Amino acid sequence: MAQPPATRASWPIFRSLAGFQPSNLPGDLIAGLTLAAIAIPEQMATARLGGFSPQIGFFAFMAGSLGFAMLGANRFLSCGADSTITPIFAAGLALMATAGSPDYQSLAMALALMVGAIMIAGGLFKLGWIANLLSTPVTVGFLAGISVHILVSQLPGVLGLTTPDGPTLYKLGVLAENIGQTNAYTLAIGLGVLALVAGSEKISARIPGALIGLVVATIAVIAGHLESKGVKVVGIVPGSLPKPSFPDIAPERWIKLLSLAILIAIVVMVQTAATTRSFLSDPDKPADVDRDFLGAGAGSLLAGLFGAFPVNASPPRTGIVSETGGRTQLSGLFAAAIVLALLAFGATLLQHVPDAALGGVLLFVALRIIRVKQIITIFRQSFYEFLLVVATAAAIIVLPIEQGVAVGIALSLLHGIWTTTQGQLAEFVHVPGTTIWWPAGPHVTGERKPGIAVVGLQAPLSFLNAEGFHGGVLKTIGHATPKPKLLVIEASGMIEIDFTAAQALRDLFRECRDDGVTVAVARLESSRAQDAFERFDLYDVLQRDHVFRSVDEAVRTLGQG
Incomplete structure (x- = not known):
């Protein structure tokens, strides 16, 4: 039976072996x-x-x-x-x-x-x-x-x-200019290994096509004495085992790296x-x-x-x-x-592996990673x-x-960054017969209520879009007929509010208050946005009881005056 997750998570090393069972072997x-x-x-x-x-x-x-x-x-x-x-x-x-x-x-x-x-x-x-x-x-x-x-x-x-x-x-x-000097044997080996690897992959990824290709190519090189015909091979591969050592390079070269x-x-x-x-x-x-x-x-x-x-x-x-x-x-x-x-x-088994065979393997790798x-x-x-x-x-x-x-x-x-700056100010409309307020659009059936403006930004509010949001809200209020008495900011999309954005909100809250417009915030759901309201002292310019769980609640509470 596998160990419980808490036990596996406590392993400092070899965690991936923690659930090993003999049947896995x-x-x-x-x-x-x-x-x-x-x-x-x-x-x-x-x-x-x-x-x-x-x-x-x-x-x-x-x-x-x-x-x-x-x-x-x-x-x-x-x-x-x-x-x-x-x-x-x-x-x-x-x-x-x-x-x-x-x-x-x-x-x-x-x-x-x-x-x-x-x-x-x-x-x-x-x-x-x-x-x-x-x-x-x-x-x-x-x-x-x-x-x-x-x-x-x-x-x-x-x-x-x-x-x-x-x-x-x-x-x-350069390669195009010298294409006429191609060695037919290396080309056959490279393309042959490429075809073998690709064919094996097509049948089943479990088939070691690359290894089969290298073995076949190596046998061909030895049997056909292809090294004497210009086919380059890997050569002697030292049978030395890895030994720990530390690179001896100057300090300034570490910095360059x-x-x-x-x-x-x-x-x-x-x-x-x-x-x-x-x-x-x-x-x-x-x-x-x-x-x-x-x-x-x-x-x-x-x-x-x-x-x-x-x-x-x-x-x-x-x-x-x-x-x-x-x-x-x-x-x-x-x-x-x-x-x-x-x-x-x-x-020593590797010394007659042709370079072209390794090239064929890499050609397949290169073609595979193009999506x-x-x-x-x-x-x-x-x-x-x-x-x-x-x-x-x-x-x-x-x-x-x-x-x-x-x-x-x-x-x-x-x-x-560009995607964030493209967050558009959305005006919300009331869906008749419901308590839902939804972004206005060509396929949305909704109604605007006189004296009430509901807007929202469907993106994090940051220095990238704060000025546009501030100006867009004031423009919406200024162009509305009759002039709104209540502005509700639908904040479900504002998952983050940075310092610059908080200053823009403070200015917006003050300007609306001075213009006789009551401001409410609805659906401030993000914990980070809620924390921003506290950290940036936004409640100094917006009453805490003007933050609501829904637009409908804000409208029913403040939109009757």
Whole structure:
């Protein structure tokens, strides 16, 4: 029998194992085996995407799996090297060191430690709301832009061409010019692996198409002596096991990494929250996002200590664990143990894996993260938000990638601010035969009562819209015939009132009083708004008994004079 929730919640570490039962073991082992089969090629490919040797991807996966199992709450979530954040931090690190150099790896380790620390602080200080910084259109555009970066970065390996330096669009131009020099063998391997992975996914996500593709491609390279025909391979993969160490970099370089670490941490928070909410440990309980921030942060900390780079939650791998019978984080630990065994005893099996095969895996990953259906839906339902998708994707493609991501976050925040400022003042009318007052509209049958004006703002009242609200109310009163004797502010939409808004309300209450208009507030339901009335001394200018639970009550009490 599973332990009661209170007992599980009291576990300081390995909370996701608290409800483990012996009957869970077969499912966890099968899920772990499937996860390892999918993660091995993916982690190798993601490491190469970031400019690291393949075994560094294995270190990242083991660190992410162990760290999340220790401090995370979600029973299914898989944490490790991730193709969403890798292009971002790789571009940032490349500005400070040559990719693949010891200095580059030291910077990656330092970055992982910083991201881990930020994530843990986010979990401890309950900053789960940060995951909502990216709106859906911006997130879709962000993924589309990242996808283009991955595609462009992997095309040279699949085509058998030298990777050009420079911006993404410049790289595309160079590749187009040299397309005639494509190596037919590498192209066949890359597209063959892509087709095999896509076909396997189409049949069942449980089929390790990437692993099958790598095995087939490797056999083809060996049997056909394709290395002599220009097919590049991974080469010798050191069988060394991860050893704890601390990056030796100058203090000023830690400071230079801070902005990149914050950027990566925000993206990890967004993806971790989305993943854990999509695959709930208990369908009857909300996701513990803050606790899962701790798990993802612990994964990055361990990755930094063991020579790897920042890690992230993976929605596809998490889905695999959930679909193949995983019940606890034991599945992730088992997968990590398989990867560790591969490093210790079977690293030599990887030396003939062709680079083009890893490129084929990443091409599939890139194509999968483009949410075409969602882009079409946004275009059909909200064109201006579709422009957000386009602008975010364009910023990430055209600008240096870390700057593009920052622009995407800024666009998301500006979108939220703009939406708040668009909160319109609504005039309410009485629905005949009822006690209901409803916002006026073309499809609403209602009546206005002489001498009474009922208005409301269906948005938080803040510095962004306070002046417009104040002016709009006075305009409504001034244009009404006859002039209202009672003004009722329907406040159900005012879930928040800041200092600037409170001053606007004080001025409005005074001006109405001086003009002979009685003011009442109805449905002040938000506890934060109620607290604002107390903190900002609004009851000094509005009588407490002029706050009512409904518009009808306010009208019946004060509108008879």
